[in-house]
Amino acid sequence: MSGARRARRGWFRKNSIALGALVVTIPFAGWWTTHSDYKSWYDGEPRDPVQVAAGGTSYNGATWYAASVEQDPQPLQGGHSTEDKLPPDTTRIRVYFRLQVDKLSALDGLGGCSLHLRAPDGRTWDETVVADDYQDRPTGCAGGTDDKPESWRGAAAQYYLKPTAGKPFETVAIFVVPTSVAGSVQPTITWATKLPQYLAFPR
Secondary structure (H helix, E strand, C coil): CHHHHHHHHHHHHHCHHHHHHHHHHHHHHHHHHHHHHHHHHHHCCCCEEEECCCCCEEECCEEEEEEEEEECCCCCCCCCCCCCCCCCCEEEEEEEEEEECCCCCHHHHHCCCEEEEECCCCCEEECCCCCHHHCCCCCCCCCCCCCCCHHHHHHHHHHCCCCCCCCCEEEEEEEEEEHHHCCCCEEEEECCCCCCEEEECCC
């Protein structure tokens, strides 16, 4: 028995450096993993606003102007969602974003934008994907054409053309938010390549 005890003590003595390294490495690995995950989340959060000034702000290859916010708007055209009922205690918001590019090539850099409404407490809502009756402009930050016939768009058809360099154009986004914050939400735009910055429009 005494020989077995001596052998066990000898193993610990021989491997003391490796065991000591484990004592340091395991907590460090856990800290590093947690730190990396937190940093990825933190860097991907829109937390640095770039405020759009009344006279326009140059950002990401375009000049951005004040947005127009309409609370509980009326439908603009006869689309498909004639029975479009909102969930209880929610409100529809329509936002017109106005911008201008000096070179049409800048439109490529505007693709991939995400349009949001942001409450004062930091909560955000993405645009509603299906809201045809309330849209009379192209969606997205690059403007663009539409494959529906011109007669379907009616008076709105003029907006479904490729933007012109040096001339402002508008894009639209429709949101559904809780009624309690409908009067205070702020339009914002994010790009994955620009985070943690985001474009903030005054309301």
